[in-house]
Amino acid sequence: MTALANPLADAFWATSLRRWNAVCWGLFGAMAIGLVTTTPAGGSKYQAIALLGCVVLCYAVLDRFPGNPVVRPRVYLSVLVLALGGLAYLGSSYAALFMVTLPHYWMFGRTPRASMGFLGLATGATLAGSLVRQGWSAEFFGETLMSTLIVVAVGVLIGLWAHSVVAQSSERARLIEELERTQAQLSEAHQRQGAADERERIARDIHDTLAQGFASIIVLAEAAQAGIDHDPATSAQQLRSIESTARENLAEARELVGSAGQPGPGQVAAGSVARTLRRTLDRFAEDTGLAVDADLADLECDQQTRIALLRCTQESLANVRKHAHASMVGVVLVRRPHGVELEITDDGTGFRVGESTGFGLDGMRKRLAELGGRLTVTSSVGDGTRILAMIPVVSEVEA
Template sequence: MNQRPQSGAELTVPSLHRWNAVLWVLLGVVPPAIAVADAPGATRYPVLALLAVLALSYGAVGLFPNSPVLRPRPYLYVLVVGLGAMSYLLDGSAALFVVTLPHFWIYTTGARAAITLSGIAAAGVIAGNVVRQGWDGEFFTGNVIFTLIGYAAGVLIGLGLRHITEDGDARARRLSADLEDARIRLVEAHHRQGAADERERLAREIHDTLAQGFASIIVLAEAARSGLETDPGRSAKQLLAIENTARENLAEARVLVGAAPRSGVAPGSVADTLRRTLDRFTEDTGLGVTSELPEVACDQQTRIALLRCTQESLANIRKHAAATTVAVVLTAQPYGVELEITDDGRGFVTEDSHGFGLNGMRKRLDELGGELTVTSSVGDGTRILAMIPTDGQG
């Protein structure tokens, strides 16, 4: 179906069209029809027929605006001829011309066409009036003056409304362009934020897995080297631990590059997962670890977060605390799961701690709606408390 292209300056607001149609019928069509009700048939029938043609033409264009046959421009030509003929048939037809003026602005795409066609219609109305009265009659009758005034007022009002509409359309286009630009910038910002978030996630995963594994390998390698002559049996165990840690790091690296399941954590309960981690820590460091690890129902994300918090805490203990004992307690609370890790090491000033590890733990817990509490002071050891809300689903 062909659709007439609409200029931004066209006054095509549906509500205005409806009001214009109502006013045109009430003030333009009905008064001439009433005026010729008692007129002789030679006047009455042509006037009524002409009004019917104009009304039907206007109705057809209004009801079928996208019709390839009923186009607005031919209707305007019919209107020009009809207004001139009405002026010839009936005195006082200037009123019909005035209320019809909006049609020339509604159904044209430019001001020049509206001014030209309405000017031709005005000339036709004046000519019809002159021919009806005779060339020897008075030219500037009330009908002619009213037509000229109406035409001038119509041009001024039409130009004003067209300017307002075009200005509004220009502002709307600028606003649309600004909104599109803002949308593009927002999409770019989201992409940048997504990339930054992914980099941060990868950095956190690398810190919590590969970096901790490499640190453990270094410590074990140093210990194994120093005990090769004095305690070869222990050095052999440490070398085996290095091999196992390297394998785990390789598995974690495959996870990070997408060649293995996303979590990189062996299946099992959270208690079993933490118990394996603590056993490895004891084996690597020789520190005594006491633990209370009951079976707690939680989902995979919670299990991974608790494991990463445990790994980070144990790594910090090994590197900084100089502790002799470590305690790990896992507790199921009505509001969630709590993991408490304490040591009797040298402690630190929490306000001065801005390490990547603690911040990474906080962000990991925040993503699950949890909370990290760090309590420590110099010489009094450290307490790490991780809380994650859970619905109890494992």
């Protein structure tokens, strides 16, 4: 059994003391009245009252000024031991004081060892005082010794049981507090992770929509400025493309702000993903002048799958525009037994896949992974690039 030196045990003892104080003061008062009214006048009467007064005074100081929780309770218990020995010697109400103060050993002892120690001292002092007064008589052995040992044994059993209950309650309270603290930490970590995931999702959506649109606007603006003198018709077309792209970017920005980043009906219409990709490819061919060979199966799939396929297409086309220096782009959308496959190829300069540090490919991989899909990138310098996106589709109906 260990010491209950923790806030929970301290709170328990404080509550117990407050409840017992009222009882103790009443009992102390009754004992004082009993000593005054029933004890014959003489020196022993005043000595007994003085000893009881010392106990009451120490208890009052302890109750009014708790002070050091270790020193003062033990001073009170020491005075109580001496007073019990003196009252037993005088034969004046020592048994009543012993029973009244029996719980104090467990309340102020703080630990079973200290409580048992002070209770043993009190028992020894009581028996010693009675032995000096009564001698080795039948009265001492038949009444005083047996009754004292019975009271002490009952007090020990009750005290040890109370300490065991408090220890178990404190342990349960500690475990509950630790569990609540762990749950709070997990909740905080979950919130931080959720916030980080949300920031990453927003960054990915901005990269796949607004950033790509702005990049397209810059390229178109540079081309329009370069050809405005010798090819005004083409420049006018490029300016119209700039306006259209800017309007789409504005719509995307409103969707990101107003609906948690989910694309609206204007960007990803319900129904066939082929029609959505076809519009994107037509715009790309119009803006860049590159040849686009598209073989798009007319598939019906869920909104998240359509979004993922569209974003992969937009990111791949943006990379072709910025890096590939290609003359032709091929796009194939097909349904396989294991899901939907989107393949995008170009005949550009290619790159070393292992050395790629861009945000786009990593964003595509994470977007597909969220749907249980995967991204395969095949490329080498001077040999073009092949992007293969696969997304498993459970309920897929081919039109």
